[in-house]
Amino acid sequence: MLSKQKTTEVIAEMGELFPNAHCELIHENPFELLVAVMLSAQCTDKLVNRVTENLFEKYKKPTDYLEVTLEELMDDIRSIGLYRNKAKNIQATAKIIHEQYNDEVPESMKALVSLPGVGQKTANVVMSVAFDYPAIAVDTHVERVSKRLGICRYKDNVKEVEITLQKKIPQELWSVSHHRMIFFGRYFCTARSPKCPECPFLSFCREGKKQAKARGFDG
Ligand code: SF4
The missing domain is CATH 1.10.340.30 (Hypothetical protein; domain 2)
Incomplete structure (x- = not known):
């Protein structure tokens, strides 16, 4: 499983990939x-x-x-x-x-x-x-990405994923991490065709290793 330190590094790297990660639901209040x-x-x-x-x-x-x-x-x-x-x-x-x-x-x-x-x-x-409170909302993207990367266990339920993320990510980064993980899951590590060959996390990603074997690229 990914350590606290490594998880924070992963979140930072996701920020490089998606510096503008934000809530995409249009609203005014x-x-x-x-x-x-x-x-x-x-x-x-x-x-x-x-x-x-x-x-x-x-x-x-x-x-x-x-x-x-x-x-x-x-x-x-x-x-x-x-x-x-x-x-x-x-x-x-x-x-x-x-x-x-x-x-x-x-x-x-x-x-x-x-x-x-x-x-x-x-x-x-x-x-x-x-309201700008620190929070990590676990949707389908956050759950998939956390599990694939080994931040959480595959068998964890949504509440367990949330608790683990809260433990492994500094509180001041909770909200931004949530948006970065959603963007990463929505546009990069998609459910059906994750971009593993070009992924910066491939060397330690357990799903990436499986994908490498199945799709025949270097993992
Ligand atoms: S290596 Fe593949 S499965 Fe793992 S995080 Fe990257 S894109 Fe997702």
């Missing part, structure tokens, strides 16, 4: 970010951005989501996977934010994860991107 992250479960940021371009024109504040029927909201996000559940959760969350938090997204992990449809990952993204 914490509430829009929360809605965008809720929509992004099992869906690409690109598709979410296409949908929110019109959605955020029509719905500007939590109460706007409460003034339409559930069917109308479903229709507005229909091209997104799991749109029925997502529409229900967005309306229920908008109601709580309106009634309990004065129309402001709560700046607290505990409050965020208690909202309908908001899990640990979504809450972490909001805390980190909207």
Whole structure:
């Protein structure tokens, strides 16, 4: 498994590859970010951005989501996977934010994860991107990259991956590491065709070794 020191070096190297790694969900305030992250479960940021371009024109504040029927909201996000559940959760969350938090997204992990449809990952993204708290949100890219590189164990669940990353990465780098790992997983170490032959981590990457054997390049 990669040591703390080596993990920090890997994160720094990812920063060389992707100096501009950032949240790609387009939003103008914490509430829009929360809605965008809720929509992004099992869906690409690109598709979410296409949908929110019109959605955020029509719905500007939590109460706007409460003034339409559930069917109308479903229709507005229909091209997104799991749109029925997502529409229900967005309306229920908008109601709580309106009634309990004065129309402001709560700046607290505990409050965020208690909202309908908001899990640990979504809450972490909001805390980190909207409120600048140190957080590592573990999405599919972060999980895959951490496991392939041996930062975490293959058998770790998402919570274990998050805990290990928090232990191995200095807290002041949590948020930036999250973005770098997402960019690295999205554009370099992709699920189906990772760019192993040109990867700076190939010499110690366990998945890279497997890929070298299977694809016939020097690992
Ligand atoms: S060597 Fe391949 S699998 Fe390993 S981190 Fe690099 S691109 Fe990903």
